[in-house]
Amino acid sequence: MSVYQVMVGDVMHIEAGEVLATDGILIQAAGLHVDESSVSGEAGLVHKTVANDTDPTHAVHADPFLFSGTTVCRGVGQYLVTSVGANSTYGRTLISLREDVEETPLQAKLG
Numbered sequence: 001m002s003v004y005q006v007m008v009g010d011v012m013h014i015e016a017g018e019v020l021a022t023d024g025i026l027i028q029a030a031g032l033h034v035d036e037s038s039v040s041g042e043a044g045l046v047h048k049t050v051a052n053d054t055d056p057t058h059a060v061h062a063d064p065f066l067f068s069g070t071t072v073c074r075g076v077g078q079y080l081v082t083s084v085g086a087n088s089t090y091g092r093t094l095i096s097l098r099e100d101v102e103e104t105p106l107q108a109k110l111g
Contacts, residue, residue, distance in 0.1 A: 008081055015076045019069070023088045024079035026050050026064035031075035038069045039089060045073055069093070 006012065006022055014020065014032075026032070026048050033045040051062040066079050069090035085091050103111070 006081055006084055008084060010081045011078055012081060013076070013078050014066075014072050016072055016074050018072045020066055020072070021068055021084075021088075021090075022081045023068050023083040024066045024081045026066060026077055026079045029075060029077035032072065032077045033074040034066065035071045035073050036067065038071075039067045048075075048077065 011027065012022070012024065020034075027050060029048055029050055032048040034048055036046050037043055046063060048064065048066065049062045050064050064079075067090070068083075068088040083089075083091075086095055
């Protein structure tokens with residue numbers, strides 16, 4: 001098993017069954033469907049497509065954004081890594097859960 005470090009600007013290959021570790025923008029895809037329920041709470045699969053420069057109507061409906069912590073359910077693709085670690089969607093979520101939450105004025109009165 002090889003261990004490597006992914007950096008911003010790397011191009012990653014993805015396929016069904018993988019959990020994304022970084023955020024990125026899709027640059028190539030074939031039948032790619034992603035389960036984004038860990039990020040959005042929506043149960044349905046999201047069809048990911050690359051914006052097509054030759055067809056402006058297709059660009060309106062394109063969804064090339066990939067988020068860390070989501071799962072590829074169908075298809076294959078390649079994406080450009082835009083954020084990793086604590087700067088990724090999953091990383092920011094984990095950090096926000098670890099920080100102490102300040103007491104609201106109502107909680108102070110009730111306490």
